[in-house]
Amino acid sequence: MGVSLIKRKRGNRVSYVIQIYENGRKEYKSLFTASRNDTQAKKEAERQKAEYEAKFLNGALSLDTFASQSKDFLEFFEKLRDSKQTPKPYANTLNHLKKFTKGRPLPMDKLTKSVCWSFRDYLERCIDEAILKSSTASTYWNKFKAAVTDAFNREMLHHNPVSGIKGISVSIEEKPFLEVDEIRALVQTQLPESEFANVVAALFLFITSSGMRPSDATKLTWQDVRGDQINGFYVQYTPAKTRRKVGRLHHLPLHTDSVKIIGSLRSCSIDTKPTDIIFSPLPHPPTQLRILKKWFSLAGISKPATMYMARHSFASNLALNGVDIYQIGKLLSHTSTAHTQVYAHLTERAKRSAVEMLPAMFSTDEQKFLK
Numbered sequence: 001m002g003v004s005l006i007k008r009k010r011g012n013r014v015s016y017v018i019q020i021y022e023n024g025r026k027e028y029k030s031l032f033t034a035s036r037n038d039t040q041a042k043k044e045a046e047r048q049k050a051e052y053e054a055k056f057l058n059g060a061l062s063l064d065t066f067a068s069q070s071k072d073f074l075e076f077f078e079k080l081r082d083s084k085q086t087p088k089p090y091a092n093t094l095n096h097l098k099k100f101t102k103g104r105p106l107p108m109d110k111l112t113k114s115v116c117w118s119f120r121d122y123l124e125r126c127i128d129e130a131i132l133k134s135s136t137a138s139t140y141w142n143k144f145k146a147a148v149t150d151a152f153n154r155e156m157l158h159h160n161p162v163s164g165i166k167g168i169s170v171s172i173e174e175k176p177f178l179e180v181d182e183i184r185a186l187v188q189t190q191l192p193e194s195e196f197a198n199v200v201a202a203l204f205l206f207i208t209s210s211g212m213r214p215s216d217a218t219k220l221t222w223q224d225v226r227g228d229q230i231n232g233f234y235v236q237y238t239p240a241k242t243r244r245k246v247g248r249l250h251h252l253p254l255h256t257d258s259v260k261i262i263g264s265l266r267s268c269s270i271d272t273k274p275t276d277i278i279f280s281p282l283p284h285p286p287t288q289l290r291i292l293k294k295w296f297s298l299a300g301i302s303k304p305a306t307m308y309m310a311r312h313s314f315a316s317n318l319a320l321n322g323v324d325i326y327q328i329g330k331l332l333s334h335t336s337t338a339h340t341q342v343y344a345h346l347t348e349r350a351k352r353s354a355v356e357m358l359p360a361m362f363s364t365d366e367q368k369f370l371k
Contacts, residue, residue: 003056005049012036016045018052029107071156072105074098077147086240093143096123108151113161119144123168138168176303177316183208185299192294196283200291202261203279207310209257211318211331214307215240218282223274225254225262233259239333250333319343 006017016031031048034041054060074097081090097106100122106115123141126132132140145162152160178186187205191197207217216239227233233254262278269276282288285307292305303309311332318328329340 003049003053005045007045009036016041018049020052020056030105071108073108073111073147073151074101074106076108076151076156080147080150089139090143090147093140093147096126096140097144108156111148111151111157111161113165116144116148116161116165120165120168127168134168134170138170141168175312175316176309177313178208178301178303178309179313179320180317182299182301182303183313185301186295189295189299192291192298194287194291196281196287197291197295199265199279199282200288201295202265203282203288204292204307204310206258206261206279207307208313209255209261210235210252211311211314212252213239213311213333218277218279220278221275222266222272222278225278227254252331252333315340315343 002021004019004021006019008015008017010033012035013033014036015033018029018031020027020029031045032041056062074094077090077094077097081087081094084090097119100119120141123132123137127134127137145165145167148157148162149160151157183205186201191201194200203214203217206212207214210217212220212235216237219240220235220237224235224237225233226236235252235254236249237252238248239250265278266272283291288307289305292307296303296305315328315332318331319325325340325343328343329336332340334340
């Protein structure tokens with residue numbers, strides 16, 4: 001077994017690399033790059049080489065451990081991202097990690113508690129500078145923690161550096177939604193001129209009365225609709241967002257309005273098959289957005305026009321009508337009531353309205369017994 005310091009010269013700079021070899025096997029670890037004339041850098045490289053030699057001699061470090069610690073955490077994170085069924089949150093987290101490290105590698109043995117705290121501080125600054133919402137920053141921090149813990153469980157880290165570091169608190173933001181009167185105003189408004197206007201409007205209104213995620217509603221087929229006129233209709237599907245975590249079918253009862261919408265689409269379709277997509281043909285999201293914005297404008301509604309707003313409208317109107325958070329979460333296929341708490345303030349508003357509906361039972365003069 002031996003430890004050597006390799007110097008790779010490139011122009012006026014030199015890269016220092018540690019090489020460890022044993023029984024014909026070689027592993028490498030890049031230290032840093034410095035100017036050829038930087039004597040302090042050369043001394044630091046020699047010091048690190050001596051440190052690795054000492055660790056190997058006293059058994060504190062093995063070749064396998066050295067190999068795993070020499071790996072770049074960002075490369076590990078990329079592989080973790082590619083293994084996920086919903087990789088987008090991991091991809092976005094990785095983008096911010098690369099901004100945080102300024103594009104430089106992050107070796108496993110350099111992933112210290114201090115570095116983890118610094119990345120958390122970076123995400124907090126993104127919130128302060130309105131680059132990220134607190135909920136988004138919290139998600140990215142949780143993905144980062146999960147990746148670090150995964151690396152620790154694979155024995156690529158001596159200890160878990162994120163242990164004991166608290167999460168990023170999420171401020172509850174009121175999500176814009178359409179109240180029932182505004183939805184009725186939309187229904188009574190002439191649709192914009194577009195070959196896709198009918199199907200886009202139908203999809204939006206279906207979500208306002210069913211609460212389905214747009215990504216799930218756009219994949220619904222006729223065979224997903226079950227039930228009858230007597231017992232009611234429902235859709236049975238596996239939510240894409242929670243498929244990997246939960247993996248079970250979601251049974252969603254359909255409101256009368258939802259049934260009317262898909263019924264009108266069925267009556268306009270010719271030779272439909274059970275496997276046909278219900279909301280089809282549907283344009284790309286940018287075109288959907290343009291149609292919705294125009295429709296909202298024609299109806300005199302100045303609120304943001306998005307498909308996801310339809311889902312928020314469903315949940316918010318349930319809360320305003322006294323439905324408890326637990327039931328709303330079940331209908332939205334949330335895996336935790338923490339996701340549904342954003343609508344909690346509306347249930348409180350509904351409770352207040354309910355109390356105020358109680359008529360007065362005694363006059364002011366009759367309150368003397370309270371004195």
